[in-house]
Amino acid sequence: MKFPGIPENEEERLKSLYMIDLLDTRDDERFERLTRIGKKLFQVPVALISLLDRDRQWLLACQGLNTRETTRDVSFCGHAILQEGPFIVKDACLDERFHDNPLVTGEPFIRFYAGYPVHLPDGAVVGTLCLISSTPRDFNDDDIASLKDLALVVEDEFYVINMAMTDSLTGIPNRRGFYHSGEKRFKELRRHEARFSIIYFDLDKFKPINDLWGHTEGDEVLKIFSAQLSRHLSPKDIVGRLGGDEFAVLLTKASHTQLFLNKLRESLEVHNQHAGKPYNINYSYGTLNSDSGEYGSLLDMVKESDSSMYLEKRKKKLE
Incomplete structure (x- = not known):
């Protein structure tokens, strides 16, 4: 198993993540509805919005899983936030980075993963919108475009939250x-x-x-x-x-x-x-x-x- 790397700007990224204060929150309908849409649109059993903390992954919105948190070192999203665009794993069992990952060999038995990084208004990448299935599948360019569109809607929601909580002159919390x-x-x-x-x-x-x-x-x-x-x-x-x-x-x-x-x-x-x-x-x-x-x-x-x-x-x- 390959552990995910750490972004070069990790400390600044974490500051931005903590500033928006969405870790350990759940059942926020504005995000839950987006994962419901993603699950139905792509016909997958699991759709998530993840946030990557220093050592853990928090699932801000979650359809199809009974957990809200995993360690960061086993998360697929930890790899995805290092990408500029989509991160696609068509069959995790055939991928040397993930074939022995506990999320592949055990619950939820991930075989297919598609994640798109999501950013805060200051540009910090804080997590992903992602899709998971226990069966392998292809993911074409049209699918990627739709996943990106949905990820951008997540970013729009981050922007609205940030606007309400931020002093427009100084950029720090109001x-x-x-x-x-x-x-x-x-x-x-x-x-x-x-x-x-x-x-x-x-x-x-x-x-x-x-x-x-x-x-x-x-x-x-x-x-x-x-x-x-x-x-x-x-x-x-x-x-x-x-x-x-x-x-x-x-x-x-x-x-x-x-x-x-x-x-x-x-x-x-x-x-x-x-x-x-x-x-x-x-x-x-x-x-x-x-x-x-x-x-x-x-x-x-x-x-x-x-x-x-x-x-x-x-x-x-x-x-």
Whole structure:
């Protein structure tokens, strides 16, 4: 059996996958109906939409299988995401890459597989729309064209979800997106008794930038700051623009908080030195670790870190 390779941009790909927050979700009718259509259109017993996590394959939509998850190392889709176009296996038993794969020798006894990679709006390939049968079959050019059309509809659905959860100016999650993904991550981390942290940011003297140099310049500042926040995140960390010039970051490891803050400070200092602007991008922040108190929700933690940030901001004004 040949194990699937790893894309060169794996860490960035995972960041995008975690950002859209569809892992571990099921019974989403917009995706289930597409797999029902695929199953009927191609007359196959199994049609799936898969998402490839670091070590596992999650079946976002699933017709014809009783499982929702497999390991990534045995997945056909792990091979398919490395392709620019369709990935077709007409008879897995005759293919040296798959003949001894446990999904071929055991349930669901895959013989035929056809997968088409699906991408998020930023271009990251996150999984496939795929068809499976326990009997070999051919798959002609017309079949491939139809499979591609259906995969593009999946991508359209990703686009709609992304639009609702993303700040159109900065490209990072908006308030809705941050809390939608963040609350799930909050509960997951609490369930595993992990130490994590929240950092709340507010840009200093942002209004004068808008007033003196215009809103276009102010928008550029917001985009630069957002990019600087994003570049230092680990894949499962979450950043969001909560409104105006206010941002929040959920770091899944509290031990990384100071390192993250140091990297952010250093990279912004470099930017300010070389930007050639009549102003610097500066900020205030408040941090809060999950073990600092009893918090019923992410919102509770954000509110307290917000209060901590404003205390720092007031101190600056008095200096």
